[in-house]
Amino acid sequence: MKKKLQHVLLACSLLLATVCIGQAASYDYPISDPIEATIIGTPKEAMAILPKKIRVKEYLTFDVFPDREVPEVFWYNEKLRYAVAYQKEKAPVIFMIAGTGAGYDSAKMKMMQKAFFQAGFHVVAISSPTHPNFIVAASSSGMPGDIRSDSEDLYNVMEKMFERSKKKKLIGDFYLTGYSLGGTQAAFVAKLDEERKVFDFKKVLMINPALNIYDSAVKLDKMLVDNIPGGMDHFDDFYTKLMANIMESYVHGDFIDLSHDFFYSTYDAILTSQAEGKAVIGFSFRMSLANLLFTSDVMTHSGYIVPKNLELDSTDSLTDYNKVAFRGDGFSEYVENILYPPFKANEPGLSLREFVDRSSLRVIEDYLKKSNKIGLVTNVDDIILADGDVDYFKQVFGSRAKIYPRGGHCGNMAYKDNVAYMTDFFKIK
Numbered sequence: 001m002k003k004k005l006q007h008v009l010l011a012c013s014l015l016l017a018t019v020c021i022g023q024a025a026s027y028d029y030p031i032s033d034p035i036e037a038t039i040i041g042t043p044k045e046a047m048a049i050l051p052k053k054i055r056v057k058e059y060l061t062f063d064v065f066p067d068r069e070v071p072e073v074f075w076y077n078e079k080l081r082y083a084v085a086y087q088k089e090k091a092p093v094i095f096m097i098a099g100t101g102a103g104y105d106s107a108k109m110k111m112m113q114k115a116f117f118q119a120g121f122h123v124v125a126i127s128s129p130t131h132p133n134f135i136v137a138a139s140s141s142g143m144p145g146d147i148r149s150d151s152e153d154l155y156n157v158m159e160k161m162f163e164r165s166k167k168k169k170l171i172g173d174f175y176l177t178g179y180s181l182g183g184t185q186a187a188f189v190a191k192l193d194e195e196r197k198v199f200d201f202k203k204v205l206m207i208n209p210a211l212n213i214y215d216s217a218v219k220l221d222k223m224l225v226d227n228i229p230g231g232m233d234h235f236d237d238f239y240t241k242l243m244a245n246i247m248e249s250y251v252h253g254d255f256i257d258l259s260h261d262f263f264y265s266t267y268d269a270i271l272t273s274q275a276e277g278k279a280v281i282g283f284s285f286r287m288s289l290a291n292l293l294f295t296s297d298v299m300t301h302s303g304y305i306v307p308k309n310l311e312l313d314s315t316d317s318l319t320d321y322n323k324v325a326f327r328g329d330g331f332s333e334y335v336e337n338i339l340y341p342p343f344k345a346n347e348p349g350l351s352l353r354e355f356v357d358r359s360s361l362r363v364i365e366d367y368l369k370k371s372n373k374i375g376l377v378t379n380v381d382d383i384i385l386a387d388g389d390v391d392y393f394k395q396v397f398g399s400r401a402k403i404y405p406r407g408g409h410c411g412n413m414a415y416k417d418n419v420a421y422m423t424d425f426f427k428i429k
């Protein structure tokens with residue numbers, strides 16, 4: 001069946017699904033395939049109109065743990081980096097948490113920063129606790145992945161940012177958002193704030209969150225392993241073919257760079273099957289995971305990748321260590337061998353399944369049901385969700401859940417309708 005016909009059929013089925021769950025059917029995001037949407041995002045002509053430049057300051061000198069001895073190999077990550085887009089007059093503040101492995105300056109973060117700044121907010125962009133810079137500079141344990149610990153680290157960072165602000169008189173109410181893993185973490189941070197009362201967040205928006213971060217991570221891992229012919233032992237062949245296809249499309253196309261528009265225009269030529277698309281998504285996730293695994297291993301001296309007694313310096317080659325981190329069994333390997341053991345040592349009866357389920361939104365279900373200030377945005381075809389997850393979100397959030405018929409995982413974040421909904425969520429009292 002031709003890909004375009006597949007797209008039409010999928011669009012029809014998604015439209016029917018949308019009507020069934022009671023959401024508006026008139027939604028014109030142009031990509032019907034969730035794999036394509038996840039990879040290439042929103043076509044330029046369908047994006048929200050945002051300012052090209054805004055007033056934003058990047059901070060590179062935030063010392064969260066002044067007494068921490070940072071391994072020499074991570075000298076460039078000793079201090080936490082973040083960015084603040086600021087209004088010249090008093091305005092509310094939105095804290096934004098990045099998705100898995102993403103920094104404060106990732107493309108999605110910059111897009112949201114412009115959108116919220118344009119809507120009249122101060123905007124604070126924070127890297128994911130799974131980003132190497134956050135792990136080295138701001139993680140209390142050096143082992144991200146336990147959402148309660150990560151949320152406490154995020155909250156600690158937010159407190160310190162507020163404390164060091166020299167213009168508190170220009171700060172109004174506080175708001176909170178995040179996408180993907182950052183969306184899930186936003187809910188836990190909000191609950192923590194109910195206890196500590198530092199910010200009293202007026203509204204919180206979860207964008208494409210995972211219901212259970214462990215299950216979603218394993219699903220992304222499987223996209224790589226299950227969709228490379230012959231498995232991971234043949235990864236080099238897949239990678240070589242992908243690069244060859246990209247270069248072939250580049251040579252014969254009227255494109256000046258390998259930009260978003262290039263990838264959108266040449267998707268069918270570069271990725272000739274849906275399996276290859278899934279493998280690319282899995283590959284992207286595995287790259288982030290490899291960075292996390294290596295960084296955490298060095299910071300905790302776990303000895304899983306780098307020998308415990310070996311001190312790496314800034315001139316050492318990291319190629320072999322990165323290969324080990326990339327070639328393993330993914331997130332489940334990290335959890336089982338680095339993250340879970342210290343918790344089990346403190347709680348001998350704690351099973352692995354019990355441990356990973358602590359990072360599910362289900363553990364704070366009562367809070368999410370009762371807290372009218374928390375909203376959720378997701379897509380029916382979000383690839384990190386399992387069957388039944390969207391129905392669960394509907395049950396828990398009710399009218400506070402905005403569920404779009406398509407968009408994959410975060411693929412429609414920059415779409416004009418989505419941006420309008422996100423900004424209106426915070427602006428409308």
